[in-house]
Amino acid sequence: MNAPVDAVLHDVLVPRALLRDEAGFGGTFAGDCLRGDLLILEGRARALQPGTPGETPRIVLPALTEAHCHLDKCHTIARLGPVGGDLMAAIAAQREDKANWSEEDLSRRARIGLTEAQAAGCTVVRTHVDWGDTAEAPLNWSVLTGLARETAGLTLQCAALNGIDQHAEDDFCDRVARCVARDSGVLGAFVLGHERLQDGLTAMIRAADKYGLALDFHVDEGLRDYNGLETICDALISAQFEGPVLCGHAVSLIDRHGDDLARILDKLVRARISVCALPTTNLYLQDRRDGTPDRRGLTRLRELENAGVPVVVGSDNVADAFCPVGRHDPMAALHLATLTGHLDPPMGRWLRSVTVDATASLGLDPVFVDGAAADALRLSTAPDLAGLVAGRAPLFKLTDVLRETVQ
Numbered sequence: 495m496n497a498p499v500d501a502v503l504h505d506v507l508v509p510r511a512l513l514r515d516e517a518g519f520g521g522t523f524a525g526d527c528l529r530g531d532l533l534i535l536e537g538r539a540r541a542l543q544p545g546t547p548g549e550t551p552r553i554v555l556p557a558l559t560e561a562h563c564h565l566d567k568c569h570t571i572a573r574l575g576p577v578g579g580d581l582m583a584a585i586a587a588q589r590e591d592k593a594n595w596s597e598e599d600l601s602r603r604a605r606i607g608l609t610e611a612q613a614a615g616c617t618v619v620r621t622h623v624d625w626g627d628t629a630e631a632p633l634n635w636s637v638l639t640g641l642a643r644e645t646a647g648l649t650l651q652c653a654a655l656n657g658i659d660q661h662a663e664d665d666f667c668d669r670v671a672r673c674v675a676r677d678s679g680v681l682g683a684f685v686l687g688h689e690r691l692q693d694g695l696t697a698m699i700r701a702a703d704k705y706g707l708a709l710d711f712h713v714d715e716g717l718r719d720y721n722g723l724e725t726i727c728d729a730l731i732s733a734q735f736e737g738p739v740l741c742g743h744a745v746s747l748i749d750r751h752g753d754d755l756a757r758i759l760d761k762l763v764r765a766r767i768s769v770c771a772l773p774t775t776n777l778y779l780q781d782r783r784d785g786t787p788d789r790r791g792l793t794r795l796r797e798l799e800n801a802g803v804p805v806v807v808g809s810d811n812v813a814d815a816f817c818p819v820g821r822h823d824p825m826a827a828l829h830l831a832t833l834t835g836h837l838d839p840p841m842g843r844w845l846r847s848v849t850v851d852a853t854a855s856l857g858l859d860p861v862f863v864d865g866a867a868a869d870a871l872r873l874s875t876a877p878d879l880a881g882l883v884a885g886r887a888p889l890f891k892l893t894d895v896l897r898e899t900v901q
C-alpha cells in the first residue's frame with residue numbers, strides 16, 4: 495500500500511468503544527469519543543496526542559465488516575418481474591431465477607456486490623451461498639470461492655446454505671463440510687420450524703468439530719412461534735462447541751417476554767452465540783398483509799445487547815426477491831436498525847455491530863483502532879457518531895488521506 499511509515503493526523507475523534515485499551519491511548523474525552531492528534535508510527539495507529547482542536551474533527555474507525563449477505567442472489571431484481579409477498583414467495587421467485595445462474599452471471603453480479611461493499615468501507619464480507627439438493631458443491635459455490643481467492647484487499651468468507659433437514663440425512667452434512675473445509679468456508683443452515691432440527695444440529699456440530707469450521711444459521715426468520723434459537727443454544731452448550739457461531743434473523747425472539755426471554759438470552763451467552771440482525775429483508779418480508787404492516791420484523795437488539803450477547807448488523811439481501819432495494823453497506827443497515835430498533839445515542843457501542851463484534855463473530859481477529867495498521871482504518875468527516883451512522887459523509891481509506899497530508 496506504500497502507507498507512510500510515520501505521520502500525524504490532526505484533530506480526530508476515535509470512538510471509545512472501538513479501542514482495546516482506552517486508558518492507554520491518550521486524547522481528551524469528547525462524549526463517547528476521544529479527541530486529539532492521531533500518531534501513526536511504522537504504519538500503525540499508536541496514540542492520540544494533545545493538539546490544537548480545529549472546528550471539525552474527523553472520525554477514525556476500523557474498516558467495516560459485512561457479516562451477512564447473499565452475493566449469489568444480489569442484483570437480480572430487474573429480471574425477476576413483479577415480486578412482493580412473504581418469505582416463502584421470495585424463496586419461490588428466487589428459485590426460478592436460478593435458471594439464469596451461469597458462471598458469467600454469478601461472477602458479474604457478485605463483483606457488483608463486492609464493489610459496493612468495498613466502497614462502503616468493508617474489508618471483510620461473509621456471503622451465504624445456496625448449496626442445493628446434492629452434497630456436491632454447486633456452481634455458485636465454485637464461482638464465489640474463486641472470487642474469494644482473487645479479491646485483493648478484502649477477506650471474503652463463503653457460508654454454505656442448506657436446509658437443516660438436509661444435514662440430518664445420512665452423510666450429507668459430512669460431505670458438504672469436507673468441501674467447505676477444502677475451500678476455507680463456513681457451514682450454514684436455514685432453520686425455520688424444521689422437523690429434523692435436532693438431528694441436523696448434531697451432524698453439523700460433529701462436522702464442524704471434525705473439520706474446524708465456523709457455524710452460521712438463518713434461524714427463526716418469521717413472526718410466529720418459532721424457537722429454533724433455543725434448540726441451537728442447547729445443542730451447542732451440551733456439545734461444548736467452541737465456536738464461532740453466528741445466528742442471523744432471530745425475528746421470533748420479539749414475541750418472547752419475561753422469564754421466557756431471559757432464559758433464552760442466558761443460553762445465548764452460555765453458548766457464545768453472536769446474533770445478526772438483518773433489518774432490510776426482515777422489514778420487507780415480515781408481517782405481510784394486504785395493507786401497511788404494523789409489526790416490525792426485527793430481533794430484540796436492545797435486550798440482546800443488555801444481556802451481553804454480541805450483536806451484529808448486516809445487509810442481507812440486496813436488489814433481489816427478498817429485498818428489492820438495499821445495498822451492501824453495513825452502516826446503512828445499522829442506520830435502519832437505529833430507527834426501527836430505537837438504538838439511542840451514544841452510538842459508539844452500536845458501531846461495534848458493524849466493526850469489532852461483527853469481525854469477531856466470523857471467527858476473525860477484530861481490528862480496534864489502537865495498534866491497527868493504517869490500511870485497516872477508515873476516516874469520515876461526519877460531524878459526530880450519529881452523523882456517521884446516518885451516512886452523512888462517506889468513509890475514506892485512512893492511507894489515502896495520509897498520502898495527502900503526510901509531512
Ligand SMILES: [Zn+2]
Binds near residue numbers: 562
Ligand atoms: Zn440471509
